[in-house]
Amino acid sequence: MRLAHLIVVVALAGGNWAFGQGGFIVHLDDLQEGRNGAAFAVREVPDGYLVFCDQFSQEFTGRTHIYVRGLDAIGELQSDHQYRVGDDEDFDIGYIDAIATNADGTFTAAIAEGYGYLGETWLYRFNSTGDTISRHFVMSFEPADSIVHILKQVRELGDGGFALVGGFDPIDLPTRGFVVRVGVDGDTLWTRRFGSATEGVVVLGVAEYDGAGLLLTGYGGAPGNPNKSFLIRTDSNGNQVWRRNYGDDATVNGAVRVAADGGIITWSEYREPTWPSFYWQQMMLTKWNDNGGIVWQKRSHYNNSVNTHDFEILPDGSMIATGTSALEAVLAKFSSTGDSIWSRSYAPTHGGSYLLDVQPTSDGGFVATGETRRYDPIDTAFQTNQVIWVLKTDSLGCVVPGCQNVGVQEYALDMDEHLQVWPNPVSDWLNITFEPPTEFTPQGALRITVQDALGKVVLQEVFTSRPIDVQHLSAGTYHVHLSDEKRWLAGKTIVKE
Numbered sequence: 001m002r003l004a005h006l007i008v009v010v011a012l013a014g015g016n017w018a019f020g021q022g023g024f025i026v027h028l029d030d031l032q033e034g035r036n037g038a039a040f041a042v043r044e045v046p047d048g049y050l051v052f053c054d055q056f057s058q059e060f061t062g063r064t065h066i067y068v069r070g071l072d073a074i075g076e077l078q079s080d081h082q083y084r085v086g087d088d089e090d091f092d093i094g095y096i097d098a099i100a101t102n103a104d105g106t107f108t109a110a111i112a113e114g115y116g117y118l119g120e121t122w123l124y125r126f127n128s129t130g131d132t133i134s135r136h137f138v139m140s141f142e143p144a145d146s147i148v149h150i151l152k153q154v155r156e157l158g159d160g161g162f163a164l165v166g167g168f169d170p171i172d173l174p175t176r177g178f179v180v181r182v183g184v185d186g187d188t189l190w191t192r193r194f195g196s197a198t199e200g201v202v203v204l205g206v207a208e209y210d211g212a213g214l215l216l217t218g219y220g221g222a223p224g225n226p227n228k229s230f231l232i233r234t235d236s237n238g239n240q241v242w243r244r245n246y247g248d249d250a251t252v253n254g255a256v257r258v259a260a261d262g263g264i265i266t267w268s269e270y271r272e273p274t275w276p277s278f279y280w281q282q283m284m285l286t287k288w289n290d291n292g293g294i295v296w297q298k299r300s301h302y303n304n305s306v307n308t309h310d311f312e313i314l315p316d317g318s319m320i321a322t323g324t325s326a327l328e329a330v331l332a333k334f335s336s337t338g339d340s341i342w343s344r345s346y347a348p349t350h351g352g353s354y355l356l357d358v359q360p361t362s363d364g365g366f367v368a369t370g371e372t373r374r375y376d377p378i379d380t381a382f383q384t385n386q387v388i389w390v391l392k393t394d395s396l397g398c399v400v401p402g403c404q405n406v407g408v409q410e411y412a413l414d415m416d417e418h419l420q421v422w423p424n425p426v427s428d429w430l431n432i433t434f435e436p437p438t439e440f441t442p443q444g445a446l447r448i449t450v451q452d453a454l455g456k457v458v459l460q461e462v463f464t465s466r467p468i469d470v471q472h473l474s475a476g477t478y479h480v481h482l483s484d485e486k487r488w489l490a491g492k493t494i495v496k497e
Contacts, residue, residue: 022073022074022363022365022392022394023365023392023393023394023398023399023400023401024074024075024390024391024392024399025075025346025389025390025391025392025399025413025416026071026075026389026390027372027387027388027389027413027414028051028053028069028387028388028389028390029387031067031069031077031080031388032055032056032387032388033058035055035056035057035058036055036056036385036386037053037054037055037056037067037371037386037387037388038053038054038055038354038356038370038371038386038388039051039052039053039356039357039369039370039371039388039389039390040052040053040054040093040094040095040096040097040098040099040356040357040369040370041093041094041097041098041099041109041356041357041369042357042359042367042368042369042390043099043101043107043359044359044361044362044367045070045128045129046128047070047072047073047078047128047129048070048071048072048073048078049070049071049073049367049390049392050068050069050070050071050107050126050128050130051068051069051070051071051369051388051390052066052068052093052098052099052107052109053066053067053068053069053093053388054066054067054091054092054093055067055388057082058082059085059086059088060088063088063089063090064090064091064092065082065083065084065085065087065091066082066083066084066091066093066109066111067080067081067082067083068081068083068126068130069081069130069388070129070130071390075390075392079129079130081130081131081132083111083124083132084113087113089113089114089115090112090114090115091111091112091113091114092111092112092115092150092151093109093111093112094109094110094151094152094153094154095152095153095204095254095356096152096153096204096205096254096255096309096310096356096357097153097205097255097309097310097356097357098110098152098153098154098357099154100154100155100156100162101156102125102156103156103160105127105128106125106126106127106128106133107125107126107127108123108124108125108126108154108156108162109123109124109126109154110122110123110124110138110151110153110154110162110164110166111123111124111151112149112150112151115148116148117141117143117147117148118140118143119140119141119148119149120137120138120139120140121137121138121139121140121149121151121164122135122136122137122138123135123136123137123138123154123162123164123182123186134186136185136186137186138164138180138182138186138188139180139188139191147168147169147170147171148168148169149166149167149168149169149178150166150167150169150202151164151165151166152165152166152167152202152203152204152205152218152254153165153166153204153205153206153254154206155206155207155208157208158208158211159184160184161181161182161183161184161189162181162182162186163179163180163181163182163206163208163214164179164180164182164206165177165178165179165180165203165204165205165206165216165218166178166202166203167201167202167203168193173197174195174196174197174198174199174200174201175195175200175201175202176193176194176195176200176201177193177194177195177201177202177203177216177218177220178191178192178193178194178203179191179192179194179203179206179214179216179234179238181238190237190238191238192234192238192239192240194216194220194232194240195220198222199220199221199222200220200221200222201218201219201220201230202218202219202220203216203217203218204217204218204219204252204254204255205217205218205254205255205256206256207256207257207258208258209233209258209264210262210290212235212236213233213234213235213236213241214233214234214238215231215232215233215234215256215258215264216230216231216232216233216234216256217229217230217231217232217254217255217256217266217268218230218254219250219251219252220245227250227251227252228245228246228247228248228250229245229246229247229250229251229252229266229268229269230243230244230245230246231243231244231246231256231264231266231288231292232244233264233290233292242291242292243292244288244292246268246286247268247269247270247271247284248270248271248272248273249271249272249273249275250268250269250270250271250281250284251269251271251281251307252268252269252307252308254267254268254308254309254310255267255268255308255309255310255311255321257311257312257313257319258313259287259313259317259336260313260317262290263287263288263289263295264287264288264289264290265285265286265287265288265311265313265319266285266286266288267283267284267285267308267309267310267311267319267321267323268283268284268286268308269281269282269283269284269306269307269308270282270283270284270299276304278304279304279305280302280303280304280306281302281303281304281305281306281307282299282300282301282302282306283299283300283301283306283308283321283323283325283330283332284297284298284299284300284308285297285298285311285319285321285334285338286298287337287338296337296338297338298334298337298338298339300332300340300343301323301325301330301332301343303325303326304325304326305324305325305326305327306323306324306325306326307323307324307354308321308322308323309321309322309323309324309354309355309356309357309370310322310355310356310357310358311358312358312359312360314360316336317335317336318333318334318335318336318341319333319334319335319336319338320332320333320358320360320366321333321334321358322355322356322357322358322368322370323355324352324353324354324355325345327347327351327352327353327373328345328346328347328352328353328410329345329346329347329353329354329355329368329370329391330343330344330345330346330355331343331344331345331346331355331358331366331368331391331393331397332344333397342396342397342404343397343409344393344397344398344403344409344410344411345409345410345411346391346410346411346412346413347372347410347411347412347413348372348412348413348414349412349414349415349439349440350439351372351373351385352372352373353370353371353372353373353389353413354370354371354372354373355368355369355370355391356369356370356371357369357370361392364394364395365392365393365394365395366392366393366395366397367390367391367392367393368390368391368393369388369389369390369391370388370389371386371387371388371389372386372387372389372413373385373386373387389413399411399491400479400480400481400491400492400493401451401455401479401493402449402451402455402479402481403481403488403491405449405451405455405457406449406481406483406488407483408483408485408486408487408488410486410487410488411487411488412487412488412489412490415436415440415482415489415490416489416490416491418434418435418436418437418490419432419433419434419482419489419490419491419492420432420433420434420435421480421492421494424492424494424495425494425495425496425497426470426494426495426496426497427471427496427497428469428470428471429467429468429469429470429471430467430468430470430480430494431467431468432448432463432465432467432468432480432482433465434446434463434465434482434489434490442484443484443485443486443487444484444485444486445462445463445484445485446462446463446482446483446484446489447460447461447462447463447482447483447484448460448461448462448463448468448480448481448482449480449481449483450468450470450478450479450480450481451478451479451481452473452474452476452477452478453476453477453478453479458473458478459473463482470496473496474496475496475497476495476496477493477494477495477496478493478494478495478496479491479492479493479494480492480493480494
């Protein structure tokens, strides 16, 4: 793995960050070897993290295969599994937060093997090192039916079975959403379809509700009309109890969770038809009661090309969420009533970025994964325009602690390797150099900010490549941040002797 790879060791007891919270940004460009790919789920395991990806196969031109990469706690690669080696077929693992975390510590994915009218769905189970434990056939269609089916998400249910959601795409009818209920052994118990001959529907997310029924989220609309987000509640047999359309001129809603008080929360998009023609939108959190009534609704991040992806409810009721705003990945935290606590955006200095899954971590921080896109492969680090990346932050969304005190909300993903700080540990003079690629253009003057372990700024000045006198600083841990007027660019943690 090359490119931005940040390692953090923090913080002192009583500081602004939980002890031991670390951060890193890892791009898997070296592993991809110029082949497009994306990651759809990341899970913490005892030795680090598993990243569930698909990318163009290293064996077959133009074929997508499934990969599970194991990273240690500081983002170093530990394992690399490719599945169905030797199969000249396409494989797909889903979309937003596509992996089910099982009660026994294993993971389940609904994987589409093959594509088109010959496609099949299989239920894979992985252990904590990314090895396949089992593979069980779920469904397929006869080629004469002319149906393509797509899987978007799978979730384990309270009885050990699973719910799979996605869409059927008949050749002469709009797409029909579906949910497939399978038992503990993986055998299908029932299938339910949603939509009609005049409305296309795709189900993107599912959650169990009240120990029996299901909650389904997705989008649908009549051909030629804007899609609407929907929330469906079903009974234990998958029959629709109620459906609510919302979001006005919205396009996608893929995440639903159940709060500790039994309330239903969705993370979706919102747009009014009168807003600018280049499609400005907002992100929207909505809390619903068990009858589909709105308890509260909060909107944020008004911008061009806004999308919402995954979110999780934290133990205190607050929420961590991912989305995209103007082609920049967003990680945002909200209170239990949907009010904004903080928001950070992350993007390479050229191109866009997306985070399709976020998970809280045992150290109090967060880990997220998705893809970055480079519109032009302008250096050897990016020979593809679709690069898998993993982001690990502290509890405030910072890769290097203290980013919230630098005065910016945007964060670069690809500049850290160009920042050098030495010696470390340091006694008297700290050398700092920054040699970015030729295509990099700063947005205003560069500046260096140094903070102590409690987040207090102890030094801030315009950046020049010259030694900085740190003799006056007390012994301890410090965090060095490089930024311009709009973006955090890179950072390091140092120790003053």
